[in-house]
Amino acid sequence: MKTLKKTNILAFILTVLVFSCKENKTSNLEKSNDQLSRKILAKEATKITFNSSDAGDIFERYIELRNALIESDAVKASKVAMKFDSIEGGDYEKINEVALLIGASDELDSQRLLFSELTTLLEPVIKDQLAGGAVYKQYCPMAFNNDGATWLSSESVIRNPYFGSKMLNCGKITETYTE
Template sequence: MKSVKRTMGTMALAAIMILTVSCKDGNKEEAPTPMSSEMHQETMSGDEMAMNNGQDAKAEAILHEYFNLKDALVNDDNGKAKELGNTLAKSLKAFDVSNYSDNEQSELKDIIEDATEHAEHIGESDIKHQREHFKTLSKDVTDMVAITGTDKKLYEQFCPMYNKNEGGAWLSMNKEIRNPYFGAQMLKCGKVQREIN
């Protein structure tokens, strides 16, 4: 029994060491997995995941505002993140889903409702809570991009250390890791999970 406990303790210690080492500033990124016109979704079927070829200027504007918000969190700028959260919430509320199929409209309405709520919370919170809401907002924006499409090459990035090692993903237009969940504290913690183009 003692040997089992010792083995389990050793394995737990090894896991902690691996996570710690993986998020040092000198880490090497793994090669991202290229994704052409589909994104992995847990809530959508394969056919629904295919990105639309038609581009929507308002969807692109929302994506641009999301990246500005991400950059404010990377820079630990609570005030700018509040401002951008409110701007993003307004843009999400104004997004017109009528150009999409009935199924896509239904999905987009759910995504936009959830994303708007998180953007509004970011607009009125301290930076710790902004980052908590940004995690869910990032999933919402990723889900939205799966439907609306984009002409930009995006990178889904992931930090395994965020939220007591639960981890958190975000989108970026750059391969280089700039962590919005830790900012200057652990700026380069994370890796590219996949490319979205």
């Protein structure tokens, strides 16, 4: 009877330890992903400059949103998209509206569809305001049931926001904007 009690206590302690370690690993993995995203964002943000600080801010948020979609993190994408409303002005009004729709959604597929629209709206602003560096227009022919979709990046490396890790490298550069 005493042995059975000790075995049950030992089993309980091991279970608690296993689940505690498991939660820690998840937490560390999430921290690692966040740190990687911040490093990528910082690297990309320092490569290009814009004539307007608003254009620079909105492109930085766009890259952060793109990274959340690459990670297939709908919650993070929603939080990032909600930051767009702080930039005001005629050129940015429709961009902000679409970004806020992304922020209001918790569905990754809807966010990705709206991100495609956001890209279309943001592209002329980025082209017009680019002062230094390079912005790459990238294209995935398989997005949205083979209709295809584009996104912008300041790196030539393909990191697909429409499929995330499922097809991370699917795509090609279709244009390069430089100033």
